[in-house]
Amino acid sequence: MIDRYHVTSLDFDIENTNLDGYSETATRRAQAVAKLIANGKAKNKGKDDTSHDLTISLTLPADAKGLTTQGMQTVNAFLDAGVTLSTVNLMTMDFNVASTSITQSTLIKSSLNAAHAQYKTLLYSRGKLFSDHQVWELLGATVLIGQNDTKNEYFTLDNAREINTFALETSLGHLSMWSLNRDQQCGENYTNTNTLKTFCSGMKQTDGEFATTLGSGFRGTPGTLVDFDNxxxxxxxxxxxxxxxxxxxxxxxxxxxxxxxxxxxxxxxxxxxxxxxxxxxxxxxxxxxxx
CATH class of the missing domain: 2.10.10.20 (Carbohydrate-binding module superfamily 5/12)
Structure with missing residues (x-):
């Protein structure tokens, strides 16, 4: 697949039963990815153009306290295998908190700030030299626009504007949403907007408004860390x-x-x-x- 379609980046969405920390399966998965990268570099050896080198990112569950314990273990497993991660992308959604008591944008910022501290500490313990700016470039967020899985929990256009501003101010490396086919207002026949639907957001909006709002001025770029020894x-x-x-x-x-x-x-x-x-x-x- 990589050779046929000239793939240069792969994202691994690891959640639910697949999020198994330091298990034998998790270790094998990370080692297989490391081998995949090594094989690609061997094919490109001697070439001046490194744009075809394979980059790897992880998409992992999160809560208001950042990455879960098993999520951090998954990151560690990939780093142990020698995989350089271009992005650790947090699924900042479904916090199971009613948006009438606290906005999702507040919870998302809390999650990202906590993950920044987690990842910074982890990288420092592995002898990586970085600034706060660099660590932000290595993090990402995926939001669930409109109605979430939990009743009365939703991500509004105001939330989108706030997260866009946060991403620009922190130099967040990646920002995405679930999903493009939901980025439209529900039809008149759908009156129960407290239930998540796969084809509309449940919010009053114009077509594509969440994508436009979240992406305004955003040009995320994964960061690069420097080894202490260098x-x-x-x-x-x-x-x-x-x-x-x-x-x-x-x-x-x-x-x-x-x-x-x-x-x-x-x-x-x-x-x-x-x-x-x-x-x-x-x-x-x-x-x-x-x-």
Whole structure:
């Protein structure tokens, strides 16, 4: 199939019973994909044009707290097999929360922010060097437009505008919806809009309005991570001072520590930049290498 249709990217939608974490099946699947990539590179060896190299993305279930435990295990299984993932795409839908109490756009942003922290921590533990911007480029979201599977849970056009703005501000790498054939208003004969339908959204809209709204100005591009070992720096060419323990740093101050640039997230002193402390009270965030 890949050879016949000149396929350059594959997405694996892994959910329900197939989302089995570190199982033997999951490991074999990841190893098979790694072999598929290697075979493709062997065929392209010596060619200047690398545009035909196969890229791999994963589409995984999510909730308001980000990727599920089994979803993270699936990502790990692919990374263990040596697969470079172009995108980890979250299915940000069916949160089982009535939209009258909290909007889906709020839940989606919560999910993506949590996944960003999850993936950043995972990649850092594997010796990958990155900025927040780079990690956002490696993430994606797929929304379920209009009525969701749960009664009174829906994704509106206002939600679409809000998620489009969020995607542009964060440099999200991928944004899609389920599905194009639902991107139209239901006919007059369908009065029960609290039930998900495969051919209309259940929302008052013009044809294709969700796609137009979500895609406005969006040009998602998967990011690229750099290995720690490839980063080099020269202390005589530092743009920022080296971190010192007895200096009081203010919010926005930047320092260099172990070849990386860090930004202070608030007033702090004696807080080593590469400490394990994370979350809302973290003293520093990594920006990237000094190259």
């Amino acid at each position: 980063a080099r720096w020269n202390s005589s060419q530092q743009a920022y001072p080296t971190w010192e323990p007895d200096v009081l740093y203010k919010q926005g101050d930047k320092v260099i520590w172990n070849g990386n640039i860090y930004e202070s997230l608030g007033n702090n002193e004696n807080k080593q930049p590469d400490s394990a402390e994370e979350g809302p009270n973290a003293p520093w965030r990594i920006i990237g290498p000094v190259l």
